[in-house]
Amino acid sequence: MKRRNAWKEYKKKDMAAVEELSVLYRRFLDAGKTERECIREAIRFAEENGYRNLETWIKTRTKLKEGDCVYLSHMEKSAVFFQIGERPLEEGMYIVGSHVDSPRMDIKQIPCYEEAEQVYLDTHYYGGVKKYQWLSLPLALHGVVIRKDGSRTEIRIGEQEKEPVFVIADLLPHLGREKNEQKVKDFIVAEKMDVLIGNQPLPEENGTENVKKHILRILYDRYQIQEEDLLSAELEIVPAGRARECGLDRSMILAYGQDDRSCAFASLKALIDSGIPGRTKTGCCLLVDKEETGSNGATGMKSRFFENTVAELLVLLEKKQSGVPFEVRLRRSLANSKMLSADVSAAFDPMYEIYFEKKNSAYLANGLVFNKYSGSGGKTGANDANPEFMAQLRRIMEEQDVVYQTAELGGVDQGGGGTIAYIMARYGMEVIDCGIAVLGMHAPWEVTSKADLYEAVKGYTAFYRWGQ
Ligand code: MN
Ligand code: MN
Numbered sequence: 001m002k003r004r005n006a007w008k009e010y011k012k013k014d015m016a017a018v019e020e021l022s023v024l025y026r027r028f029l030d031a032g033k034t035e036r037e038c039i040r041e042a043i044r045f046a047e048e049n050g051y052r053n054l055e056t057w058i059k060t061r062t063k064l065k066e067g068d069c070v071y072l073s074h075m076e077k078s079a080v081f082f083q084i085g086e087r088p089l090e091e092g093m094y095i096v097g098s099h100v101d102s103p104r105m106d107i108k109q110i111p112c113y114e115e116a117e118q119v120y121l122d123t124h125y126y127g128g129v130k131k132y133q134w135l136s137l138p139l140a141l142h143g144v145v146i147r148k149d150g151s152r153t154e155i156r157i158g159e160q161e162k163e164p165v166f167v168i169a170d171l172l173p174h175l176g177r178e179k180n181e182q183k184v185k186d187f188i189v190a191e192k193m194d195v196l197i198g199n200q201p202l203p204e205e206n207g208t209e210n211v212k213k214h215i216l217r218i219l220y221d222r223y224q225i226q227e228e229d230l231l232s233a234e235l236e237i238v239p240a241g242r243a244r245e246c247g248l249d250r251s252m253i254l255a256y257g258q259d260d261r262s263c264a265f266a267s268l269k270a271l272i273d274s275g276i277p278g279r280t281k282t283g284c285c286l287l288v289d290k291e292e293t294g295s296n297g298a299t300g301m302k303s304r305f306f307e308n309t310v311a312e313l314l315v316l317l318e319k320k321q322s323g324v325p326f327e328v329r330l331r332r333s334l335a336n337s338k339m340l341s342a343d344v345s346a347a348f349d350p351m352y353e354i355y356f357e358k359k360n361s362a363y364l365a366n367g368l369v370f371n372k373y374s375g376s377g378g379k380t381g382a383n384d385a386n387p388e389f390m391a392q393l394r395r396i397m398e399e400q401d402v403v404y405q406t407a408e409l410g411g412v413d414q415g416g417g418g419t420i421a422y423i424m425a426r427y428g429m430e431v432i433d434c435g436i437a438v439l440g441m442h443a444p445w446e447v448t449s450k451a452d453l454y455e456a457v458k459g460y461t462a463f464y465r466w467g468q
Pocket of ligand 2: 292
């Protein structure tokens with residue numbers, strides 16, 4: 001099988017478009033370093049391109065019509081964007097779904113304590129992390145604190161040059177010799193991965209925990225937050241700093257949260273680019289939360305949020321009584337849809353060659369990656385896509401000259417992973433995993449190729465335009 005390197009195929013015009021896209025992408029990543037921030041940025045981006053809140057239609061019972069661009073956000077942590085097509089919803093939609101949550105350190109509900117005149121925030125890690133990667137890095141604090149009266153304070157500390165950062169300190173190499181002999185997974189106790197946030201006592205106090213008192217005073221003076229208010233907070237520790245160009249040739253992006261905000265960005269950009277009029281079937285970009293912890297919770301893919309939204313659409317699109325029961329029309333709308341489960345793929349890493357199978361690996365700059373199946377140990381838990389669907393996609397990608405590749409995550413029995421594909425497949429729709437290759441996935445700083453992002457936007461656009 002011949003591999004295509006996207007860079008080799010670009011003309012001057014493509015190169016300019018790749019650069020332009022990469023600037024937009026980095027801005028998107030910088031604005032959204034938590035699921036809430038990412039959803040807010042996605043909505044801002046969509047509104048800038050003519051999308052309006054579906055709530056307005058629902059509240060005023062206004063009918064939707066072909067060409068309308070609408071979105072609905074759910075608890076600020078997931079959202080769905082639609083471009084209404086001319087065909088009835090029962091004939092299905094073209095859906096591209098991705099997740100906007102990323103691995104990180106969450107702050108516990110009672111987090112603040114002082115030890116040896118140092119103040120820490122106690123954490124609980126979120127998603128699959130190699131714990132050692134989070135040590136000795138500049139970290140930022142993002143999130144929201146909700147007071148009893150419902151008022152809220154948004155927190156975002158550590159991203160601007162003049163703002164302080166935080167750190168989970170590591171032990172010096174001179175100490176703990178036996179610790180260096182331990183396995184990586186035991187090397188760091190998760191309970192000890194606490195973030196250092198202060199070391200200066202209040203000068204006028206004589207009692208104990210004066211450093212903590214100082215921190216609490218700052219929290220109150222600057223943010224009007226009391227210690228108890230942290231009981232109702234959603235605070236996340238993420239790597240501090242911006243998305244950067246990577247490599248002397250600037251061919252790559254180094255950034256936090258590219259799993260899966262690279263696909264979230266690419267799919268939303270593609271929905272906007274795929275444009276109207278002339279859209280036959282409804283296009284849908286779905287951004288969900290909680291994928292990294294199993295898609296549970298009201299904002300995760302296992303929630304009925306998406307199905308509920310499609311039900312609302314059906315009501316708002318109804319022209320005359322069709323005689324077919326509503327429930328049947330809802331089931332048809334879902335079952336007749338086609339979906340790309342847009343999630344990142346592990347890029348082949350020559351430093352760790354033995355864990356990959358070369359023929360069936362994703363390579364940086366080799367374009368959009370299709371994973372027929374994910375899962376692990378005998379495809380367990382996999383959504384194994386139908387070859388009929390894959391064949392259609394091959395045709396569409398080739399018609400639009402999209403550089404694409406197929407892969408599975410690592411060698412057989414070397415690992416594996418899941419996405420939201422199997423959850424959507426329960427509706428009986430065609431689903432396949434399809435995303436961007438990432439080097440060092442789940443690390444605080446992940447690497448992607450600018451070319452793959454460009455091909456992903458092209459590929460998702462081609463999918464949305466299917467049948468147009
Ligand atoms: Mn993912
Ligand atoms: Mn992941």
